[in-house]
Structures are given as structure tokens and as C-alpha cells.
Amino acid sequence: xxxxxxxxxxxxxxxxxxxxxxxxxxxxxxxxxxxxxxxxxxxxxxxxxxxxxxxxxxxxxxxxxxxxxxxxxxxxxxxxxxxxxxxxxxxxxxxxxxxxxxxxxxxxxxxxxxxxxxxxxxxxxxxxxxxxxxxxxxxxxxxxxxxxxxxxxxxxxxxxxxxxxxxxxxxxxxxxxxxxxxxxxxxxxxxxxxxxxxxxxxxxxxxxxxxx
Numbered sequence: 001x002x003x004x005x006x007x008x009x010x011x012x013x014x015x016x017x018x019x020x021x022x023x024x025x026x027x028x029x030x031x032x033x034x035x036x037x038x039x040x041x042x043x044x045x046x047x048x049x050x051x052x053x054x055x056x057x058x059x060x061x062x063x064x065x066x067x068x069x070x071x072x073x074x075x076x077x078x079x080x081x082x083x084x085x086x087x088x089x090x091x092x093x094x095x096x097x098x099x100x101x102x103x104x105x106x107x108x109x110x111x112x113x114x115x116x117x118x119x120x121x122x123x124x125x126x127x128x129x130x131x132x133x134x135x136x137x138x139x140x141x142x143x144x145x146x147x148x149x150x151x152x153x154x155x156x157x158x159x160x161x162x163x164x165x166x167x168x169x170x171x172x173x174x175x176x177x178x179x180x181x182x183x184x185x186x187x188x189x190x191x192x193x194x195x196x197x198x199x200x201x202x203x204x205x206x207x208x209x210x211x212x
């Protein structure tokens with residue numbers, strides 16, 4: 001069985017499972033010394049991952065992708081464990097079944113793509129359910145309301161009425177935030193590269209004005 005797990009055709013999936021076990025062990029050790037990877041890894045995820053479900057987002061960006069994956073609801077460590085476990089077990093299981101029943105292996109590229117897509121869907125589906133048990137820790141140094149008045153730069157899309165664009169800003173603590181923005185005036189449009197000021201926080205986006 002060990003030879004099967006370490007075979008070349010299972011290397012990607014075995015590595016994924018090994019990383020998963022390593023993360024679990026590191027979290028256990030970190031907890032013994034009063035630390036936690038849950039909070040440390042969450043610092044890698046942009047704060048304020050809110051996606052406006054009502055406004056049209058013309059161009060996909062980092063905010064919408066991470067929000068779709070559920071990383072605004074679940075600690076990154078838990079999501080990684082879900083993804084790596086489902087990815088590794090899917091690849092190993094399919095290889096085992098195909099060898100034992102069909103005496104053949106599926107093409108590695110096809111199986112890798114299938115395992116990856118299945119892991120993403122599995123992590124998104126179960127992550128949203130586990131979010132009720134493992135609420136996401138607040139890792140940002142300031143709240144969303146404290147971001148009022150910060151300068152931001154539009155990175156993806158065109159911001160206009162009922163059409164949010166993605167923007168990035170840095171708070172006084174050096175924490176980077178990715179936010180969705182719309183102009184505060186109806187007749188304005190802000191394209192990528194425009195510098196704006198965060199004026200007022202709405203449910204899922206910020207109203208902004210152009211920085212003079």
C-alpha cells in the first residue's frame with residue numbers, strides 16, 4: 001500500500017495529503033505554545049471580502065473569486081484542509097479503483113483537472129456549512145467603518161451606478177484591503193487605475209469619490 005501511495009502517478013495527491021497532515025500537526029504544536037495558524041493564515045487573505053450580490057460586477061477579480069470560494073466565511077486553514085484532503089483522496093481513490101477494476105490508469109492531466117475541480121466544489125460546499133461551526137476570526141486591525149476616508153485605487157473593472165469595481169487600499173497598520181466600490185454620484189465612472197476616497201460603507205460595497 002505504501003508503494004501505491006508513493007508511486008509517480010499518485011505523487012501530486014500524496015503530497016497534498018502530506019501537506020494537510022503537516023498543517024494539522026503545525027496547528028497542534030502552535031496551540032501548545034499559545035499560537036494558532038488559523039489567525040496567522042487569515043492574515044494572508046484580504047480583509048473586507050464583501051461581494052455585492054445585487055450590483056453587477058463586470059470583470060471578475062480577487063474579491064469575487066475569494067468570496068465565491070467562501071474564504072470570507074471560513075478560516076483559511078480549515079478551507080485548505082478541506083481542499084487538500086478532497087483533492088488527495090479523490091486522485092488516490094480514482095487511481096486505486098481504475099487499477100483494481102480496469103487494470104489501467106486515467107491520463108494524469110485529466111485526473112488532475114477532475115480532482116482539482118472536485119476539490120474546489122467540495123471545499124466551497126462543505127466550507128459554507130462548517131463556517132457555522134468555525135466562524136472566521138477577525139484578523140484585520142481595524143473595522144470596515146474605520147476605513148472611511150482612506151485612499152483606494154481601482155484595480156479591476158469600471159465603477160459606476162449599480163456596477164461595482166474592485167479596489168485596493170492600505171490602512172494605517174499596513175493591512176491591505178480589497179473592497180468593491182461604486183461612485184457616490186450617479187453620473188460618474190471610475191476605470192482601473194483611478195485613485196478614489198472611501199466615503200460611505202454600504203452593505204456590500206463602498207461609495208467613493210475621485211481623489212483630486
